Amino acid sequence: MGLTTQDILDTVDASRRPLAASLVALADTKLVLGNWHTTCVLNAKSLPDYSALLAMGGAAFGHARALYDYLTAFGLEYALLERGRDAGAIHSQAVLDAPPEDWQDFVVTVYLADQICWLQAERYLSHPDRTLSGLARRIGEETYFHLKYATGWAAEFARDEASARRARDALLRRYPAALAWFPGDDGHAPAQRQACAKAAQDLLDILGQGGELGERADTQVHAADAPWRRRRPLPGRLYELVRFKDLEAVP
Amino acid sequence: MSTIVSAHPIGPDKMYEVFGRLNSADILEHVGSILAPNDDLALVRARFICGRRYQELCLAPTLSFIRAAAVDTAAVETAAVETVVVKEF
Numbered sequence: 046m047g048l049t050t051q052d053i054l055d056t057v058d059a060s061r062r063p064l065a066a067s068l069v070a071l072a073d074t075k076l077v078l079g080n081w082h083t084t085c086v087l088n089a090k091s092l093p094d095y096s097a098l099l100a101m102g103g104a105a106f107g108h109a110r111a112l113y114d115y116l117t118a119f120g121l122e123y124a125l126l127e128r129g130r131d132a133g134a135i136h137s138q139a140v141l142d143a144p145p146e147d148w149q150d151f152v153v154t155v156y157l158a159d160q161i162c163w164l165q166a167e168r169y170l171s172h173p174d175r176t177l178s179g180l181a182r183r184i185g186e187e188t189y190f191h192l193k194y195a196t197g198w199a200a201e202f203a204r205d206e207a208s209a210r211r212a213r214d215a216l217l218r219r220y221p222a223a224l225a226w227f228p229g230d231d232g233h234a235p236a237q238r239q240a241c242a243k244a245a246q247d248l249l250d251i252l253g254q255g256g257e258l259g260e261r262a263d264t265q266v267h268a269a270d271a272p273w274r275r276r277r278p279l280p281g282r283l284y285e286l287v288r289f290k291d292l293e294a295v296p
Numbered sequence: 297m298s299t300i301v302s303a304h305p306i307g308p309d310k311m312y313e314v315f316g317r318l319n320s321a322d323i324l325e326h327v328g329s330i331l332a333p334n335d336d337l338a339l340v341r342a343r344f345i346c347g348r349r350y351q352e353l354c355l356a357p358t359l360s361f362i363r364a365a366a367v368d369t370a371a372v373e374t375a376a377v378e379t380v381v382v383k384e385f
Contacts, residue, residue, distance in 0.1 A: 091309070093331060093341040100344035190343045197336030 050136045053126075057119045065119045069126070070136045071165050072112035077137040077279075078158050079105035080287050085151055097194060101155075104187045111180055128289035132278035135287065138162075140222040142280050149202055149212035150219075153248065156195035157216075157223040160244045163188045164227075164237045199251040213254040220245055309333050311358040314342040316350030324354060 050069065057065045082102030089095035113126040122129070141158055145151035162184070169181040202208045223241055227234040249255075279287065309331040315324040328346045332338035338355050346353070 091331070093345055094337075097337075097341050097344045100348075190340050193336045194340040197332075197334055197338075197340060200334050200336060 050134050053121065053130070053134060057121065061119055065116060065121070066136075067165060068112050068116055069121075070138075071162060072109045072116070072126070073135050073137040074141065074158060074162055075105045075109035075112065076135070077141045077283065077287055078155065078162070079103070079109060080283075081141060081145075081151070081155060081158075084286055085145065088148060088151070090148075101187075101191050101194065104191070108180075108184050108187070111183075115176060115180060132281065132284035132288075135279045135284070137279065138222070138226055140219050140226070142222075142283060144283070146215070147211060149208060150215035152195050152198045152202075153212055153215040154219050156192060156199075156248060157219055157241075157245065159188050159191045159195070160241060161223055161226050163192075164240055168233060196248065196251055199248055203251060203253045209252045209254055212252050213249060216245060216248060216252075310338075312338040312342065312355045313358050313361065314346045315354045315356075316346065317352050318349065319351050324352075327353075329358065330355070 050066070054062055054066050054069070079102045082098050082105060086095060086098045086102065089098050110127065113121075113123055116126060117123050138158055138161055140154060140161070145154060166181045166184045166188075169177050170185070172178045172181070199212060202212045223245070224238055227237040227241065278284070310333070312330045312332060313326065314328050314330055316327045317324050327350070328342075330338055330341050330345060332341050335355070339353070342353055342355055
């Protein structure tokens with residue numbers, strides 16, 4: 046068994062550990078999100094859609110690397126963060142653990158993941174470290190377009206009842222894992238959960254699917270998934286996609 | 297990850313004209329055209345295909361433009377032909 050997230054974070058000064066944990070989780074989620082885009086890109090519905098998916102994947106990888114680079118200021122090693130960790134040490138959102146079941150599921154899941162990432166990143170918009178606040182602003186600028194991509198597709202799903210229902214089912218299935226990212230004992234969590242719920246409800250409204258989401262978080266299942274608590278490893282097949290396979294090429 | 301298989305109706309793509317400016321002092325310049333089924337997807341595609349370097353992007357459906365030159369020329373030519381035909385009679 047290799048290093049866990051906690052092992053890595055234990056090397057960070059205790060006063061800065063919560064921030065480092067949050068940023069590692071954010072970067073890891075971006076890493077997995079980028080792989081979601083690039084793995085699913087061949088399912089794009091047209092050439093412009095293909096370009097948009099690739100660009101969004103590229104942006105997610107870029108954010109991950111920028112955050113890993115920023116984390117070197119915490120004494121963490123870039124090579125370890127980017128390509129030196131095993132499945133037990135990658136700390137991405139649980140909402141991305143299961144592969145998409147269809148196109149609707151893909152769109153809904155990346156929407157939730159991007160929304161959660163932004164709710165996490167926006168806390169740093171006014172951080173005194175201008176590098177971090179600049180990173181957060183940059184993530185926000187890109188996220189705006191990523192969310193537009195999802196709402197644009199949701200509007201298309203709404204044209205067809207069966208398609209809209211599949212999207213709604215996917216949303217309801219993924220939503221508890223999305224909410225669990227914001228633990229109850231974090232001071233920011235209530236507002237973040239509320240914002241996450243509103244974003245999900247907005248998507249339901251675009252889909253033309255009525256009903257309230259309500260409090261659907263399965264806290265027993267997902268209690269360990271909050272940014273600095275994840276204990277279970279990344280699913281094996283997902284890790285095989287995510288991990289870098291060119292270790293021998295790294296100097 | 298499994299292959300995604302999905303069949304669902306997508307609205308017909310519309311053509312959008314994309315304009316951008318590099319900074320607030322620049323005028324909007326035409327940077328391309330994009331096909332998309334709705335405004336949100338058009339905006340995203342314009343952003344990623346026509347360029348991220350623009351500080352501002354503006355889109356409008358191509359059909360919303362009033363094409364003065366093309367329409368007027370056609371109208372003039374048609375009128376001219378009709379006039380000639382009438383003269384021959």
